[in-house]
Amino acid sequence: MKNNWKEVQPKSIFQVAVSFPLSDQEQDILALLYQPIIGANAFSLYMTLLSEVAHTGVSESLFHADLITMMDKSIKEIQQARLKLEGIGLLDTFVKSDAELGTIFLYRLNHPETIERFFKDEVLTLTLLNSVGQRKLDKLFERLKPKFIQLTGYEEISANFKDVYLFREEQIVAQNDQLQQIEAAFNDARPRKKLSAVDESFDWAYFVQGIERLGIKLPNDHEGFKEEVYIFHNLFGITEIDMIDFCSKSFDYYSGEIDVKDFERGIYRTYDPDKQQRKSEVLRSERAKLSDADQQTYRYNSLKMNGFSEMDIQMIMDSEKxxxxxxxxxxxxxxxxxxxxxxxxxxxxxxxxxxxxxxxxxxxxxxxxxxxxxxxxxxxxxxxxxxxxxxxxxxxxxxxxxxVREIAQKSKNQTQNKSRYSQNGRPIRQETLPDWxxxxxxxxxxxxxxxxxxxxxxxxxxxxxxxx
Known part of the structure; x- marks a missing residue:
């Protein structure tokens, strides 16, 4: 992650931009689906930045001191809020250097996903579940899911467009240039960002070549399937060859495309927790080409030299296997x-x-x-x-x-400091510990x-x- 907050000062200048105004429904989506995930501070930061955008799509130049005053938050709290917005794709941050003004920030606000795309995104839905719990998620889904009306027994008698409105097809040719300009103005050249689980330890190119040799095609949603493959690789340690084997057993014989649901079912059946699961290989040192046994010995000796106990070393090596x-x-x-x-x-x-x-x-x-x-x-x-x-x-x-041990020691010191404070009445500086x-x-x-x-x-x- 690129961290430019070290350069942010109250006097640092920023501007806010947004492609087009948010609709009422988008603001509801922000409040109902995003706010439980990002928290009140990040939601407040988004809305505060949005309020500064003019009809031109770009705000006036402001100081971060203005933002601190408007939100009544410290620069650190605003930093944490900004990171939450960036992480979930609601904000992109850009910087440039100016000889006189120093570092200038541009905050580009992004629109939230539609209800449909939000609930079809596995990562977003699971993040919301972890934030609000199953009961609240069920209530939100029940409230926002599409309500399709049963039309059994009805006959549609709606009028067609041309039955009501005058439309001349020749205008499409005559006004083609203007129509294309209007259409192009609404095309966003930026690729859609998706929460990523990419892991360079998996050779995606080799995997794709393997399934192509079998005459199998990737599903239409290439990026979504790629995320699934990486997640399963990280979860179970499935190799490229084994992943190709799963694909060879889960594709549509007519289209040749991988059936994603069948692919997932095959993996879950194979790696059911009640069955024996395979383990990953021992982590290898990049500095020495050693056998598995020698690599284990090398790792053990390195940890021992750094002062770790036998119990620690066993836990570390188990965690890596x-x-x-x-x-x-x-x-x-x-x-x-x-x-x-x-x-x-x-x-x-x-x-x-x-x-x-x-x-x-x-x-x-x-x-x-x-x-x-x-x-x-x-x-x-x-x-x-x-x-x-x-x-x-x-x-x-x-x-x-x-x-963990460092924080445990700080917690112990704080307890001792509180005891001394109660005895002599003098305040003692205490470090803030993580709430967990x-x-x-x-x-x-x-x-x-x-x-x-x-x-x-x-x-x-x-x-x-x-x-x-």
Whole structure:
């Protein structure tokens, strides 16, 4: 992520741009579907920036000090809000340098997705679910889903356009240049952004060549299918060759295109949590070409030299050998538990959206399950930790372990400082700790009706081989 906030000062100048005004429905979508995900501050920032855009589509030049005053927020709070808008695709930020004015920022506001595209986007829907919970998601979906009227028994008698309006076809030729100019003005040359789960460890070009040799075509939604392939690769460690094999068993014989639903079903059946799942290869050092056994020894010695205990080293090496769903399954089955459909969806979301390496996700799972003694992974709590780790640049399992211990020590110091403060009455500076340190989400008991509904969903899930 390019971080230009180091250059932002209250005196830094910015402008806001938007392609065309937001409709009333788009503002409803922002409030109902996006605000629960991005939070009140990010929603307020979007609306504040929008209010500054003139009819020309571009605002006047403003200082960030103006934004601080209008929102009554610190520059750090505005920064966090801006990142949330950028991450979900509602804002693009651009900078340029000026010899006299310094760095100038341009904030381009993007329109929210339509209701249809929002709910058809797996990542957006799952993010909303993790933000509001299943009950609220069901209510939002029920409110916003299309209401198609049953027309059985009716006969349509509507008038045609040409029966009512005078229209001369020759005008299309006469006014062709003007019509094309008008049409072109509404064409956005920017490619549509999509939340990405791209992983360079998967050779996409090799995979495509493999299915083409079999005479199989990619589905129409190339990018959407590509995201699915990357997510499954990250979740289960499926190789390019095995992925080609899945495609060879799930394509339409008439069109030759991959049947995405059948493709997903095949993977879920093969990697059902009740069955043996394959593990990833041992991570290899880029500095030495070693055998698997020597690579393990090299990794062990490196960790030992850096002061990690035997228990730490075992945890780190286990986190690197296993894919997240395998790892969670092993932890829970070791204590006689089982993985819920909600947990599987959450882990899939972490792999596709958090940006954390699989090994770090595994340490996070271990922390929540074994250290915090949580019987299940709860979306709100896990996402709070994942966000903080991502923003702290946690890129390896050893960094994750060190980070947890460092924060635990700070928490212990704060407790001691509070004790001293109560004794001598002098204030002591305290560092702010992430809210997940001592505040895990409490397990909420379900009503009988909710429990019955959840039990039915689990049975449906299992009967379909995990196809959701």
């Amino acid at each position: 296993n894919y997240p769903l395998n790892y969670l399954e092993a932890l829970k089955s070791g204590k006689g538990g089982y993985t819920t459909p909600q947990e599987r969806s959450l882990v899939k979301y972490l792999v596709s959206k958090s940006g954390l390496p699989n090994s770090v996700i595994n340490i996070l799972i271990n922390y929540v399950y074994n250290i915090q003694k949580q019987p299940t992974l709860k979306a709100e709590y896990v996402n709070r930790i994942a966000n903080e780790w991502a923003q702290s640049g946690i890129t390896s399992p050893e960094k994750a372990i060190e980070h 340190v001592e505040n895990p989400v409490e397990e909420q008991k379900l009503s009988k009706e909710e429990q019955a509904k959840l039990d039915k969903e689990i049975q449906d899930f299992l009967s379909k081989g995990g196809d959701r």
